[in-house]
Amino acid sequence: MKFLTLSCLVLLGFSLTVAQPKSAAAVDAKVRSLMKSMTLEEKIGQMTQVDYEAIKNTPQDIVKFGLGSILWGGNSEIVDLSPKGWADCYDSLQGLSERTRLKVPILFGIDAVHGHNNVIGAVVFPHNIGLGAANDAALMEKVAMVTAKEMKGTGIHWAFAPCVAVARNERWGRTYESFGEEPELVRAMGTAHVKGLQGADLAAKTSALACVKHFVGDGGTTNGKDQGNTEVDLATLRSVHMPAYKDAIDAGALSVMASYNSWNGNKMHGNRYLLTDVLKGELKFQGFVVSDWNGIDQLSPNYKYAVEQSINAGMDMVMITSPRGNFNSYDVFTSTLKQLVKEKAVSMARIDDAVRRILKAKVMMGLFENRYTDRALLAEVGSASHREVARAAVRQSLVLMKNDTGILPLSKNVKRLIIAGKGADDIGMQCGGWTIDWQGKVGPVTTGGTTILQAVKQAVSSGTVVKYSADGSGADSGDVAVVVVGEQPYAEFMGDKADLSLSPEDVAVVEKLRARKAQVVVVLLSGRPMIVTPVLEKSAAFVAAWLPGTEGQGVADVLFGDHAPTGKLPHSWPRTMQQVPINVGDKEYDPLFPFGFGLTYAAAKAVK
Numbered sequence: 356m357k358f359l360t361l362s363c364l365v366l367l368g369f370s371l372t373v374a375q376p377k378s379a380a381a382v383d384a385k386v387r388s389l390m391k392s393m394t395l396e397e398k399i400g401q402m403t404q405v406d407y408e409a410i411k412n413t414p415q416d417i418v419k420f421g422l423g424s425i426l427w428g429g430n431s432e433i434v435d436l437s438p439k440g441w442a443d444c445y446d447s448l449q450g451l452s453e454r455t456r457l458k459v460p461i462l463f464g465i466d467a468v469h470g471h472n473n474v475i476g477a478v479v480f481p482h483n484i485g486l487g488a489a490n491d492a493a494l495m496e497k498v499a500m501v502t503a504k505e506m507k508g509t510g511i512h513w514a515f516a517p518c519v520a521v522a523r524n525e526r527w528g529r530t531y532e533s534f535g536e537e538p539e540l541v542r543a544m545g546t547a548h549v550k551g552l553q554g555a556d557l558a559a560k561t562s563a564l565a566c567v568k569h570f571v572g573d574g575g576t577t578n579g580k581d582q583g584n585t586e587v588d589l590a591t592l593r594s595v596h597m598p599a600y601k602d603a604i605d606a607g608a609l610s611v612m613a614s615y616n617s618w619n620g621n622k623m624h625g626n627r628y629l630l631t632d633v634l635k636g637e638l639k640f641q642g643f644v645v646s647d648w649n650g651i652d653q654l655s656p657n658y659k660y661a662v663e664q665s666i667n668a669g670m671d672m673v674m675i676t677s678p679r680g681n682f683n684s685y686d687v688f689t690s691t692l693k694q695l696v697k698e699k700a701v702s703m704a705r706i707d708d709a710v711r712r713i714l715k716a717k718v719m720m721g722l723f724e725n726r727y728t729d730r731a732l733l734a735e736v737g738s739a740s741h742r743e744v745a746r747a748a749v750r751q752s753l754v755l756m757k758n759d760t761g762i763l764p765l766s767k768n769v770k771r772l773i774i775a776g777k778g779a780d781d782i783g784m785q786c787g788g789w790t791i792d793w794q795g796k797v798g799p800v801t802t803g804g805t806t807i808l809q810a811v812k813q814a815v816s817s818g819t820v821v822k823y824s825a826d827g828s829g830a831d832s833g834d835v836a837v838v839v840v841g842e843q844p845y846a847e848f849m850g851d852k853a854d855l856s857l858s859p860e861d862v863a864v865v866e867k868l869r870a871r872k873a874q875v876v877v878v879l880l881s882g883r884p885m886i887v888t889p890v891l892e893k894s895a896a897f898v899a900a901w902l903p904g905t906e907g908q909g910v911a912d913v914l915f916g917d918h919a920p921t922g923k924l925p926h927s928w929p930r931t932m933q934q935v936p937i938n939v940g941d942k943e944y945d946p947l948f949p950f951g952f953g954l955t956y957a958a959a960k961a962v963k
Contacts, residue, residue: 749909
């Protein structure tokens with residue numbers, strides 16, 4: 356990045372000061388003072404959020420347009436993904452805010468959805484579905500606190516999390532981003548996530564701004580189609596999909612992301628009733644609403660009309676990426692909105708309301724006093740204490756679904772142990788999507804951590820022979836085999852799937868081991884319930900491990916009995932695809948395993 360050296364020279368000699376908590380009156384006074392001095396162009400700049408990919412080659416546009424926010428979304432990446440590399444990039448970009456007339460700091464957002472998952476060496480936690488299985492609000496708060504601290508170690512201070520979708524159809528590719536199918540579970544975990552990220556004071560050096568998403572109904576689309584149509588009545592929308600937002604707002608959330616989905620045919624990005632009347636009116640949301648990635652472009656092929664509809668509906672900040680395909684760039688957005696204001700199609704009152712909300716968050720975050728990275732926090736990224744929190748989250752997320760022979764917990768002194776399956780030695784598969792890459796990837800993802808195979812080898816005694824065989828070959832009669840199977844990484848619509856059956860490859864590994872009369876313990880890595888009957892019947896024990904992240908030792912902790920399993924299913928588990936969607940409370944409810952099911956070693960029962 357050519358501008359790093361110059362920007363870093365500009366920053367030489369800056370010092371960090373400790374921001375003091377501000378009273379509501381002081382915040383309002385600061386915001387009023389800033390707005391009184393702002394031109395229309397500067398106000399529109401505050402409403403503009405630009406993807407790093409669109410700005411990296413023209414960073415001077417931060418000054419030219421007075422851009423209010425920058426994000427790293429999807430596959431937006433810098434050259435050096437180390438914590439220091441991120442901090443250097445952040446400080447360099449933030450330094451440009453001091454070259455603008457009013458020196459308003461830039462708000463930086465990132466998809467830190469299961470830890471600071473875009474950073475090499477950061478701790479990657481279980482995805483939300485696993486944390487929903489743990490159902491421990493205190494633990495969730497610790498996870499979010501660690502995430503915020505690691506984010507602030509790189510300067511970035513706004514997490515596009517938590518996702519408080521209530522996932523009602525496992526076909527949906529974002530099911531793992533939801534805590535579960537039941538509103539009360541999502542409410543409790545979402546609130547804890549907000550509290551953990553934001554802390555007692557948003558201006559604290561280890562606090563980060565939460566962004567509650569995606570408002571509203573994204574987990575209830577027909578057929579589980581991502582960005583699809585949520586066809587439910589208002590009463591259902593209010594009772595199932597909306598309660599977690601009220602709780603998050605009451606907990607202090609100051610940003611909400613609008614959803615791609617439609618509600619009964621009307622796109623959320625242009626829905627004034629829900630964004631303004633309900634969210635800002637009924638729910639008394641005092642923060643700002645940000646669009647999803649190019650979300651307003653979906654409203655109409657007429658971009659001017661799309662901007663008018665979205666801003667008037669209550670959109671405060673618009674997320675804009677690089678100008679490719681049908682997407683419009685930030686210069687087009689800013690000029691279009693300016694024209695709409697001059698034509699009185701968008702009122703100055705609406706502009707002022709949006710900017711007031713954005714500036715309020717920036718003031719409360721203490722960005723005017725402390726806009727640069729606290730380099731003392733760099734050492735916290737991926738620290739041993741943070742990994743211990745993640746390890747605890749992993750073991751509490753595991754759900755024991757079958758243990759009819761009492762094979763679990765395994766003995767650490769077993770003579771021979773076969774570890775099999777494609778997921779046994781694969782950090783990328785453990786972590787799933789949103790890990791360094793948007794879609795994630797199999798194999799090493801340079802995040803550190805421990806695979807399940809490595810964790811097992813660490814857990815057993817020195818006299819135990821551990822043999823790894825991805826395809827299950829080499830087992831003998833009576834051997835104990837731990838087989839790790841499941842889904843390949845994916846994210847968003849790329850994960851939408853009509854058939855949730857295990858792959859033939861996964862089934863074949865289990866069948867091969869059973870044919871050799873091995874005792875099989877299946878560990879499933881997945882972002883949702885899957886159709887597992889073929890392997891469930893052939894296994895002595897079955898564990899749903901979800902997408903546990905980097906700390907595979909948490910899986911070993913449960914397999915070998917250092918900790919008993921305590922996780923409970925956050926989703927009803929279907930017998931066949933014909934049962935999907937299946938949710939607790941359905942009139943006809945006959946799942947393979949019900950919502951809330953989970954065995955433990957003290958009282959394990961056979962599964963028929």
